[in-house]
Amino acid sequence: xxxxxxxxxxxxxxxxxxxxxxxxxxxxxxxxxxxxxxxxxxxxxxxxxxxxxxxxxxxxxxxxxxxxxxxxxxxxxxxxxxxxxxxxxxxxxxxxxxxxxxxxxxxxxxxxxxxxxxxxxxxxxxxxxxxxxxxxxxxxxxxxxxxxxxxxxxxxxxxxxxxxxxxxxxxxxxxxxxxxxxxxxxxxxxxxxxxxxxx
Amino acid sequence: xxxxxxxxxxxxxxxxxxxxxxxxxxxxxxxxxxxxxxxxxxxxxxxxxxxxxxxxxxxxxxxxxxxxxxxxxxxxxxxxxxxxxxxxxxxxxxxxxxxxxxxxxxxxxxxxxxxxxxxxxxxxxxxxxxxxxxxxxxxxxxxxxxxxxxxxxxxxxxxxxxxxxxxxxxxxxxxxxxxxxxxxxxxxxxxxxxxxxxxxxxxxxxxxxxxxxxxxxxxxxxxxxxxxxxxxxxxxxxxxxxxxxxxxxxxxxxxxxxxxxxxxxxxxxxxxxxxxxxxxxxxxxxxxxxxxxxxxxxxxxxxxxxxxxxxxxxxxxxxxxxxxxxxxxxxxxxxxxxxxxxxxxxxxxxxxxxxxxxxxxxxxxxxxxxxxxxxxxxxxxxxxxxxxxxxxxxxxxxxxxxxxxxxxxxxxxxxxxxxxxxxxxxxxxxxxxxxxxxxxxxxxxxxxxxxxxxxxxxxxxxxxxxxxxxxxxxxxxxxxxxxxxxxxxxxxxxxxxx
Numbered sequence: 001x002x003x004x005x006x007x008x009x010x011x012x013x014x015x016x017x018x019x020x021x022x023x024x025x026x027x028x029x030x031x032x033x034x035x036x037x038x039x040x041x042x043x044x045x046x047x048x049x050x051x052x053x054x055x056x057x058x059x060x061x062x063x064x065x066x067x068x069x070x071x072x073x074x075x076x077x078x079x080x081x082x083x084x085x086x087x088x089x090x091x092x093x094x095x096x097x098x099x100x101x102x103x104x105x106x107x108x109x110x111x112x113x114x115x116x117x118x119x120x121x122x123x124x125x126x127x128x129x130x131x132x133x134x135x136x137x138x139x140x141x142x143x144x145x146x147x148x149x150x151x152x153x154x155x156x157x158x159x160x161x162x163x164x165x166x167x168x169x170x171x172x173x174x175x176x177x178x179x180x181x182x183x184x185x186x187x188x189x190x191x192x193x194x195x196x197x198x199x
Numbered sequence: 200x201x202x203x204x205x206x207x208x209x210x211x212x213x214x215x216x217x218x219x220x221x222x223x224x225x226x227x228x229x230x231x232x233x234x235x236x237x238x239x240x241x242x243x244x245x246x247x248x249x250x251x252x253x254x255x256x257x258x259x260x261x262x263x264x265x266x267x268x269x270x271x272x273x274x275x276x277x278x279x280x281x282x283x284x285x286x287x288x289x290x291x292x293x294x295x296x297x298x299x300x301x302x303x304x305x306x307x308x309x310x311x312x313x314x315x316x317x318x319x320x321x322x323x324x325x326x327x328x329x330x331x332x333x334x335x336x337x338x339x340x341x342x343x344x345x346x347x348x349x350x351x352x353x354x355x356x357x358x359x360x361x362x363x364x365x366x367x368x369x370x371x372x373x374x375x376x377x378x379x380x381x382x383x384x385x386x387x388x389x390x391x392x393x394x395x396x397x398x399x400x401x402x403x404x405x406x407x408x409x410x411x412x413x414x415x416x417x418x419x420x421x422x423x424x425x426x427x428x429x430x431x432x433x434x435x436x437x438x439x440x441x442x443x444x445x446x447x448x449x450x451x452x453x454x455x456x457x458x459x460x461x462x463x464x465x466x467x468x469x470x471x472x473x474x475x476x477x478x479x480x481x482x483x484x485x486x487x488x489x490x491x492x493x494x495x496x497x498x499x500x501x502x503x504x505x506x507x508x509x510x511x512x513x514x515x516x517x518x519x520x521x522x523x524x525x526x527x528x529x530x531x532x533x534x535x536x537x538x539x540x541x542x543x544x545x546x547x548x549x550x551x552x553x554x555x556x557x558x559x560x561x562x563x564x565x566x567x568x569x570x571x572x573x574x575x576x577x578x579x580x581x582x583x584x585x586x587x588x589x590x591x592x593x594x595x596x597x598x599x600x601x602x603x604x605x606x607x608x609x610x611x612x613x614x615x616x617x618x619x620x621x622x623x624x625x626x627x628x629x630x631x632x633x634x635x636x637x638x639x640x641x642x643x644x645x646x647x648x649x650x651x652x653x654x655x656x657x658x659x660x661x662x663x664x665x666x667x668x669x670x671x672x673x674x675x676x677x678x679x680x681x682x683x684x685x686x687x688x689x690x691x692x693x694x695x696x697x
């Protein structure tokens with residue numbers, strides 16, 4: 001990867017990382033985090049770690065970030081409330097944590113071996129082709145079983161989340177009766193978590 | 200593009216035939232279920248039974264075969280086949296119990312039977328796995344299906360509570376298991392069980408990384424077999440889940456988890472038994488004692504059977520602590536008898552359960568003998584077998600396990616186990632006393648309209664007596680199954696696995 005490109009990508013990474021912590025709206029913070037992670041994925045690919053780059057994009061941006069977004073929507077988080085006195089302890093520990101991380105980074109950079117002294121991996125190491133080779137030979141059974149596992153998760157989610165009226169053979173009148181001693185009606189969706197909020 | 204070296208792997212379909220049949224069956228049931236009307240869901244149960252019997256036939260054909268397939272991911276031997284057959288039989292009984300139960304409670308049949316079959320697939324995968332990744336995926340396949348099944352009564356708060364508790368704690372235990380696998384991989388550089396056991400012969404045997412990995416693996420399995428101190432979820436999950444699912448959890452999940460547990464520890468990590476045997480000693484003693492003492496005070500029969508299941512896991516762990524081929528064979532025999540006995544007991548619970556007021560209190564069993572002598576009779580049979588009264592299956596299972604432990608010099612553990620059996624007699628016989636010597640109680644819904652449940656009860660009762668009266672073929676089969684798995688770990692076999 002040319003040095004200019006790296007500097008460009010690194011600048012975007014730092015800027016978007018700052019965006020994560022400096023913005024007020026959680027959704028904006030999250031979008032900045034997505035940008036950071038995507039930028040890192042591009043860097044990985046530029047450095048030749050194609051598989052890691054794609055995994056970064058798929059797993060972090062595709063799956064984990066969407067999960068974050070769901071949680072934010074579910075809890076209906078608004079712009080954060082700053083300036084409370086109890087935030088002081090949080091800030092203190094944040095500063096201490098950042099200091100520890102910087103110290104660790106410094107130690108690693110000083111002690112890092114020069115690229116010349118490193119073992120070079122075999123040519124196709126970490127490539128998509130070698131990943132596919134491993135998945136479809138040695139780990140074929142685990143791979144296929146995982147696809148079934150995802151199918152089970154989908155079936156289970158549908159079975160649990162389907163509207164009760166659609167489930168089973170109960171007519172609406174029967175369905176309204178509690179099924180067992182501890183039975184209760186399905187909880188109605190209360191409007192309070194929509195109307196409420198922290199802002 | 201790198202060329203895939205396909206020739207280096209043996210893609211023999213034979214060893215995974217039963218697995219493939221069960222997987223395809225689950226999808227067939229799901230697809231057919233779309234076209235089956237809700238009031239005809241019995242036919243879906245019947246279809247599931249037919250498909251299961253296909254899988255059973257194919258598995259029977261695998262008896263006596265042994266070998267390694269798919270680069271060591273699948274190891275087929277009589278040990279795996281024995282477990283697969285037992286699991287398939289248990290699931291068939293669970294399906295029989297569900298056929299009339301599911302429509303009565305408004306359970307949507309297609310998803311129910313499909314998830315049951317997928318969980319079965321996970322159990323069979325655990326029984327026949329040759330490496331830790333396949334065991335892990337099988338573990339998850341089994342667990343996720345059962346989490347959902349436990350919460351199938353969506354209008355019932357207890358069912359939802361059972362599913363949530365089981366899911367949260369189960370996910371936690373999966374984390375332990377996966378971390379253990381990662382540490383073992385870090386220590387030995389392989390996930391193939393045969394290669395790990397070969398590595399144990401070398402200087403790695405006391406590697407702290409490997410031993411911590413073993414410890415975490417043990418915690419993961421102890422969660423699934425409900426051993427103390429990882430048993431907290433059991434009573435709530437067993438009580439809240441639909442009763443056929445409870446039976447499935449008490450028997451099927453235990454079979455699957457013990458299959459992998461036994462294969463990893465007693466077969467492949469046998470060389471390191473000095474490191475884990477004493478841990479299992481302690482866990483076994485705690486599990487038996489706590490399970491039996493807690494069962495004494497239960498008033499709900501499903502909770503009582505849950506604590507009884509914990510206690511039985513303790514008896515099996517006594518055999519595991521003894522670590523040897525004799526104990527292994529005894530455990531397999533024990534599990535076979537336990538499966539039928541426990542499924543039978545849960546089938547009686549289903550017979551007494553009714554809509555609205557679930558008849559699952561022990562007081563509901565009062566006077567059952569006067570109203571339904573046959574039902575009370577088979578319940579007595581199952582409870583006596585669980586207690587360990589000769590000549591039923593439960594007695595010989597305990598006898599073989601305890602004598603194997605005695606042969607290994609674990610006198611104190613056997614004394615604790617026998618004392619526990621005496622304690623357990625109290626709460627099992629309390630139900631029998633209620634059925635025969637007390638008045639009142641609940642009226643079970645008429646059995647005449649439930650032929651599938653009667654079939655399940657009959658099969659379980661006959662098997663409980665038969666396995667106890669003619670133990671020799673089963674015990675010989677179990678012993679042979681276990682020793683054949685031992686044979687597969689000879690150094691030459693380990694070398695074959697790359």
